Amino acid sequence: EVRLVQSGAEVKKPGESLKISCKGSGYNFTNYWIGWVRQMPGKGLEWMGIIYPGNSNTRYSPSFQGQVTISADKSITTAYLQWRSLKASDTAMYYCARQSADFYYDPWGHGTLVTVSS
Amino acid sequence: QSALTQPASVSGSPGQSIIISCSGTSSDAGIYNLVSWYQQHPGKAPKVMIYEGIRRPSGVSDRFSASKSGNTASLTISGLQAEDEADYYCFSHVGSYWVFGGGTKLTVL
Numbered sequence: 001e002v003r004l005v006q007s008g009a010e011v012k013k014p015g016e017s018l019k020i021s022c023k024g025s026g027y028n029f030t031n032y033w034i035g036w037v038r039q040m041p042g043k044g045l046e047w048m049g050i051i052y053p054g055n056s057n058t059r060y061s062p063s064f065q066g067q068v069t070i071s072a073d074k075s076i077t078t079a080y081l082q083w084r085s086l087k088a089s090d091t092a093m094y095y096c097a098r099q100s101a102d103f104y105y106d107p108w109g110h111g112t113l114v115t116v117s118s
Numbered sequence: 119q120s121a122l123t124q125p126a127s128v129s130g131s132p133g134q135s136i137i138i139s140c141s142g143t144s145s146d147a148g149i150y151n152l153v154s155w156y157q158q159h160p161g162k163a164p165k166v167m168i169y170e171g172i173r174r175p176s177g178v179s180d181r182f183s184a185s186k187s188g189n190t191a192s193l194t195i196s197g198l199q200a201e202d203e204a205d206y207y208c209f210s211h212v213g214s215y216w217v218f219g220g221g222t223k224l225t226v227l
Contacts, residue, residue, distance in 0.1 A: 044221035045207050061215050104154035104169035
């Protein structure tokens with residue numbers, strides 16, 4: 001079974017750093033792009049960026065370029081989403097998802113809720 | 119403002135059919151050939167319902183179908199059921215990036 005398992009919910013203060021994870025299993029992790037998607041409370045889905053774990057080729061949405069860092073460690077089949085300095089506006093649910101060869105996202109992780117509050 | 123525009127809401131009664139549109143400003147047919155559609159129930163991760171514009175993944179009900187015409191992709195749900203009440207998003211490659219539509223809330227009356 002192809003699965004993506006995300007790290008647990010986080011509560012952080014503004015200015016703190018954070019790295020959340022997405023562990024893939026049941027398939028060749030290096031051969032599929034992994035995307036990250038933000039969903040702010042009560043809002044729609046926003047595509048943040050994508051990484052190809054085989055060579056760490058990464059692309060970002062202009063809205064998120066410079067705000068987050070996407071990385072992957074293929075030795076432990078895990079992708080990451082990282083912030084250097086969190087803001088309250090980063091409070092959201094973050095999903096990872098595998099991009100299929102036909103360019104759709106499946107499966108999805110269960111999501112990681114990030115809460116940033118002083 | 120997303121590059122893909124969806125109606126904020128649609129509604130229908132059980133058994134009826136509804137259509138959700140996804141319109142772009144680009145005339146690039148490739149955008150609409152790559153459209154995928156996702157269903158999201160409250161508190162749940164999205165689920166793919168349609169990919170490559172018109173294809174349905176195995177396990178998805180054949181009540182879900184899709185089409186594309188000009189700069190608009192459309193998702194049709196026929197024989198509406200209470201369980202179809204959810205948010206629906208289109209998603210495609212626009213320019214150099216991937217983009218979600220703004221989402222459409224489907225209410226089953």
